[in-house]
Amino acid sequence: MLIDFSSVIPAVAFVLYVVFTGFGLAQHRRESVCWPFILYMAFMTTWSFGSLMMHANTGLFTPLSWNRLMVAGLLGGPISIVHSMLHLARVKRRRFRGLLGLGYGVYLFLLGLNLRGLIVTAAWFEGREFHYTLGPGAPVAYALSYPFLVAGIVILVRQLSRSDDPFLRRKLVPPIVGACVMLVGVLANLYHPVGRYPVDLLAATINAVV
Secondary structure, three states, rough: OOOOOHHHHHHHHHHHHHHHHHHHHHHHOOOOHHHHHHHHHHHHHHHHHHHHHHHHOOOOOOOEEEEEEEEHHHHHHHHHHHHHHHHHOEEEEEEEHHHHHHHHHHHHHHHEEEEEEEEEEEEEEEEOOOEEEEHHHHHHHHHHHHHHHHHHHHHHHHHHOOOOHHHHHHHHHHHHHHHHHHHHHHHHOOHHHHOOOOHHHHHHHHHHOO
16 A cells, blocks of 8 residues: 555545535535535545545555546536536526536546546556556547536636625635636646646645635
């Protein structure tokens, strides 16, 4: 089992997202549960747990198996965070029902590519160094999935510019900053020398703290 930067970061993220999920579910005592937020937390928890088990190299299943679990959570991040941000911004979801439906449809399609091994074709360790090989589905995954994260940022920025409510403006700024950080971090996966470290999850953890 490897305990270093690459395994500690996802471990911290996993704990944070479990705590945030519990906090979100606890809201039912005072108000209705924000299910888009819970779904977002579920995807992030899956992402961080898969990354933890993959980078820790515990010997339980293969790094590629854990990578596919991690990618299943990662791919759900963009559409679920957009859904959560629309709820947070008090945008009438009826206007964006088609966008959300398309987003979840794209997620199911990409999940199929992931399970078939077309996004990451190999993941292994050489000593303590983690390596992976992207498959032909990786560019497709980025091209179809992450425009939804960009769309969420644009929607929030427009909502921020139009709102005169100081409380709402304070609520919107952190998600916008966090989503931008997350976007840059996840794109780092395309560059192998950086992507073999959990920089994407570090960005997602910063997003969670923000």
